Every structure is written in structure tokens, then in C-alpha cells.
Amino acid sequence: MRYDIVLWFREKLIGCFNNGKVLVWLIGSVASGKEIPNDCDILIIFDTVYMDELLDCSESWRQDFKATFNLELHLTRISFEEVRDWLPFLKRNFKKPHLLIYPFKKSTE
Numbered sequence: 001m002r003y004d005i006v007l008w009f010r011e012k013l014i015g016c017f018n019n020g021k022v023l024v025w026l027i028g029s030v031a032s033g034k035e036i037p038n039d040c041d042i043l044i045i046f047d048t049v050y051m052d053e054l055l056d057c058s059e060s061w062r063q064d065f066k067a068t069f070n071l072e073l074h075l076t077r078i079s080f081e082e083v084r085d086w087l088p089f090l091k092r093n094f095k096k097p098h099l100l101i102y103p104f105k106k107s108t109e
Contacts, residue, residue, distance in 0.1 A: 002031070002033065005030055016050075016054070016056075017050060021080075022045070022102060023100070024045075025093075025099060026041070027041045027043050027093050028040070033097070038071075039071055040073050043098075044075060045083065046079055
């Protein structure tokens with residue numbers, strides 16, 4: 001399931017940000033490989049120029065994600081300017097399993 005979620009989310013991110021200044025991680029139970037997760041947690045750190053696009057995309061992502069995976073999608077959105085305020089949260093979550101899903105390098109194989 002984790003692989004399918006990563007592919008789904010990468011497709012959505014490319015459509016919304018097209019390689020812009022955005023970093024996205026899969027965190028929580030899906031990142032840790034829980035066999036039957038209760039939800040899916042995504043951490044997005046972004047340049048504020050993408051605020052409107054992110055807000056526009058978020059609700060449709062949640063609805064589509066629920067329809068596709070039958071899981072709730074939780075998005076934690078932090079601008080680069082806010083990172084310092086979120087350091088305790090970030091440190092705590094990066095000590096746990098996490099997976100950078102955007103930006104990503106395409107395989108050349």
C-alpha cells in the first residue's frame with residue numbers, strides 16, 4: 001500500500017507544483033509500514049508562493065485519497081518561513097520512520 005500511496009501522491013504533486021520549491025514527506029503509520037493504517041500523514045514544507053495552489057489542491061486530494069485508499073489524508077503544511085517555529089514537531093517526526101516523496105529523482109533504469 002505504501003508504494004501505491006507514494007505514486008499517487010507524486011502524481012498529484014507534479015500536477016500542483018511542477019518541481020517548485022516544495023518538500024514532501026510521508027510520515028506516521030504508513031511511513032512506518034503499519035499493515036493496516038488508520039490514516040495517512042503527509043508533511044509539506046513549501047515556499048509561500050505556493051500557498052494558494054496548496055490550499056486549492058488540499059481538499060480535492062483528501063476526497064480523492066479517501067475514495068482511492070479508504071483512508072483519511074492528514075496534511076501538515078509548513079512554510080519555509082515557519083520551520084523554526086515547528087522545530088520540536090519536525091525533530092520528533094524525523095526521529096521516526098519517514099520517506100521523502102517529493103522532490104524525487106526518476107529512475108534511469
